[in-house]
Amino acid sequence: MKIPYYPGCTLKSTAKHFEDSAIESAKKIGIEFVELPRWNCCGVVAPLATDDIMRHVAPVRNMIRVLEMNRDGLVKDEKRLLTLCSMCYSTLKRSNLRVNELIDDLDVLNDFMYKEEMNYDGSVKIVHFLEVLKEMGFDKVKDKVVKSLENLNVAAYYGCKLLRPKEIGIDNSEVPIIFEDFISAISANPVDWHNKSKCCGSFLTVDNKEVVVDLGYDILTDAQKSGADIIVTSCPLCAYNLDNRQKNIKEKYPEFKEIPVVYFTQLMALAFGFPKEITGFDGNYINSVKLFKSKNIKV
Amino acid sequence: MIKKIKITSHNQTFYEKVKTISGEDIAVCDRCGVCTGSCPLTIEMEISPSNIMKMVQLGQEDVMDYNSMWVCSTCNYCTARCPRGLDVSKVTEALRQIRLRTSFDKIQIDKIPKEELKDLPQIALVGAFRRLTS
Numbered sequence: 264m265k266i267p268y269y270p271g272c273t274l275k276s277t278a279k280h281f282e283d284s285a286i287e288s289a290k291k292i293g294i295e296f297v298e299l300p301r302w303n304c305c306g307v308v309a310p311l312a313t314d315d316i317m318r319h320v321a322p323v324r325n326m327i328r329v330l331e332m333n334r335d336g337l338v339k340d341e342k343r344l345l346t347l348c349s350m351c352y353s354t355l356k357r358s359n360l361r362v363n364e365l366i367d368d369l370d371v372l373n374d375f376m377y378k379e380e381m382n383y384d385g386s387v388k389i390v391h392f393l394e395v396l397k398e399m400g401f402d403k404v405k406d407k408v409v410k411s412l413e414n415l416n417v418a419a420y421y422g423c424k425l426l427r428p429k430e431i432g433i434d435n436s437e438v439p440i441i442f443e444d445f446i447s448a449i450s451a452n453p454v455d456w457h458n459k460s461k462c463c464g465s466f467l468t469v470d471n472k473e474v475v476v477d478l479g480y481d482i483l484t485d486a487q488k489s490g491a492d493i494i495v496t497s498c499p500l501c502a503y504n505l506d507n508r509q510k511n512i513k514e515k516y517p518e519f520k521e522i523p524v525v526y527f528t529q530l531m532a533l534a535f536g537f538p539k540e541i542t543g544f545d546g547n548y549i550n551s552v553k554l555f556k557s558k559n560i561k562v
Numbered sequence: 563m564i565k566k567i568k569i570t571s572h573n574q575t576f577y578e579k580v581k582t583i584s585g586e587d588i589a590v591c592d593r594c595g596v597c598t599g600s601c602p603l604t605i606e607m608e609i610s611p612s613n614i615m616k617m618v619q620l621g622q623e624d625v626m627d628y629n630s631m632w633v634c635s636t637c638n639y640c641t642a643r644c645p646r647g648l649d650v651s652k653v654t655e656a657l658r659q660i661r662l663r664t665s666f667d668k669i670q671i672d673k674i675p676k677e678e679l680k681d682l683p684q685i686a687l688v689g690a691f692r693r694l695t696s
Contacts, residue, residue: 273685307689311636311655313585318692350685427638428649436642462602462637466689469682470669474606474633500685507681 265338266395267329268296271351272304273499278348278526280543281499285347285392285528287541292403294395296345297338299328307350307500308466309357316371322358323372326387327379334381343388345395347528349498353424356389356431391425392528393441393497394433401448409536412451414558417530418491419443419453420482421460422501436460445527446495449534456489458482463504475504476511483512483522492554495527502526507548523551533562573621580618583656590646591615597640597650606633611640611650618653631657632668632694658693668694 274282310318332338346352362369363385373382419442426432434441443453464475496502506524525547532542544551555562597611604610607630617625634654641649
């Protein structure tokens, strides 16, 4: 199955290991990501003001590319646009929702982008990789597992953007289960914990580091108290705040014990038996290799 | 402490402006406090989300003097849980926009320490500059 794929900015730089592990793991279960030609930044955060139409240009322009891919035969009757990054997922999906609900806005946007070869008609469907896996059936994922992760206790960190607002969530906003089902499918052990969808502080990490440090401390220590060995995420911003910021958390809370935070696709690639060039654990800030060793999992 | 509030046409103008930019029917907020109880950042805010709603209902422009609108990360807990179906994050966005549209920038790139700038991923920088600058 070929599916249009939107990487977004960070997956081409600091989260390259997220992209690599996802693309290779997907191939193993018969999904080929076809990267959008000429994609542009989605803007990261969803425009929220009613009169701010301008900032929907970037997300919607990417949706025109999906129509063009279908026109040019790069994919066949595939209007789904797959995302890995939670922020991209949210921003693209919210813009898509808006132009489907407010047809006048769509007219304004098409008029603004009159130099594009095609108009956008609202027909693209934004999906997250986890949704695609669920739709295919997590059994298909389970079938490809060659390395057991059964001793690994994994806390799924949903964060905000996969679940809220409800209209765009990939699962129930209060009691989500999709991520845990994925963890079970790759043979690891999902832990139940309280802070799975608590905000990590998001972009406040730029000008309000203190807030992010406190939120991160709460989230990470809750995962540890719930028995987690490792945390998985699908958001490069959450990954930065929960992984890289552990150095700042340690400064403020000296008793804090580090815990690895990795992308869910890295564990998927590990379970599928890919080598370290694909699993990319070197790309995470907190070392996870020691943990895998202690659990007799060869990396 | 009792604070006397005088409602004038100016309050009405401010209320209408926030209502228009946010698209939210702010008057239906009961101030039940579910948003405040759900918000992971309330603890960092000088006034709570439900108090933001109250001040906007009364058209009090000084709601923008508190740090709360800048601390909101738009995580949408309030949105998902409001029994009235309101989106408080759109109200804080409207307040930020009113301030930002006076050529105001909450953050300046040259004020961010160089080592932080080097370390921050672009997803953080683009997100912050989109939300917090004009």
